[in-house]
Amino acid sequence: MEQEFKWTADRAAYDRLCAELSCGSETVTEMRATYYDTPDRTLRARKIGLRLRQENGVSVCCMKKRGGERTADGLHAHAEYECPASSIEEGLSTLPAQGADPVLCAELAHAGLIPICRTSFRRLARLADGGAFTAELAFDQGTLASGGREMPFSEIELELKSGDAAAFRAFGESLARMHGLTPQPLSKLARALQLSETENHDV
Numbered sequence: 001m002e003q004e005f006k007w008t009a010d011r012a013a014y015d016r017l018c019a020e021l022s023c024g025s026e027t028v029t030e031m032r033a034t035y036y037d038t039p040d041r042t043l044r045a046r047k048i049g050l051r052l053r054q055e056n057g058v059s060v061c062c063m064k065k066r067g068g069e070r071t072a073d074g075l076h077a078h079a080e081y082e083c084p085a086s087s088i089e090e091g092l093s094t095l096p097a098q099g100a101d102p103v104l105c106a107e108l109a110h111a112g113l114i115p116i117c118r119t120s121f122r123r124l125a126r127l128a129d130g131g132a133f134t135a136e137l138a139f140d141q142g143t144l145a146s147g148g149r150e151m152p153f154s155e156i157e158l159e160l161k162s163g164d165a166a167a168f169r170a171f172g173e174s175l176a177r178m179h180g181l182t183p184q185p186l187s188k189l190a191r192a193l194q195l196s197e198t199e200n201h202d203v
Contacts, residue, residue: 002064002080004159005172007181014124014139014156017179023126023137029056031121031142035189036088036113043108049189050108052088060084061091063100066187074176074183075169088113117146117192121153130171133163144188147196155184
């Protein structure tokens with residue numbers, strides 16, 4: 001189960017947090033992702049996101065299933081399965097080995113998946129040592145695109161990598177209050193879909 005805080009914020013806020021926290025060296029990753037669904041939006045109805053993303057030129061397939069847990073301070077919790085893959089078809093054949101539902105993956109492989117939106121952004125990231133846990137502090141800035149429209153975005157994510165989940169959650173909630181960080185309740189996928197659809201469905 002992946003746990004992460006997501007806040008709408010600018011580069012200056014990220015730099016302030018990096019200066020305050022005990023962080024390692026910074027990595028820079030260029031991200032280009034295409035999200036897929038069936039023509040009748042089966043995945044959206046089941047609150048599942050399926051994407052193929054280039055990360056500094058390395059192709060990775062990822063499936064996320066949203067849970068119901070979310071806090072006022074921007075915490076998101078969901079199941080996530082990821083594997084190297086050069087195509088969405090290859091990803092669906094490999095994801096079950098990472099824990100994804102094999103029946104669902106087999107169904108999707110024959111469902112005529114179509115691209116529904118895209119994201120393009122640069123991620124700056126550092127590992128932060130919280131004592132009882134380790135987390136990745138990241139700043140994402142780029143564009144979301146769907147239905148021929150684009151929207152810029154920038155946000156900070158704090159993702160638990162290892163250690164005590166309760167300590168991580170308390171730390172993230174405290175960080176949000178101390179720095180007045182604005183929670184971002186929607187995933188990148190949900191925000192991209194808002195560009196072409198009037199209803200909001202967070203997946």
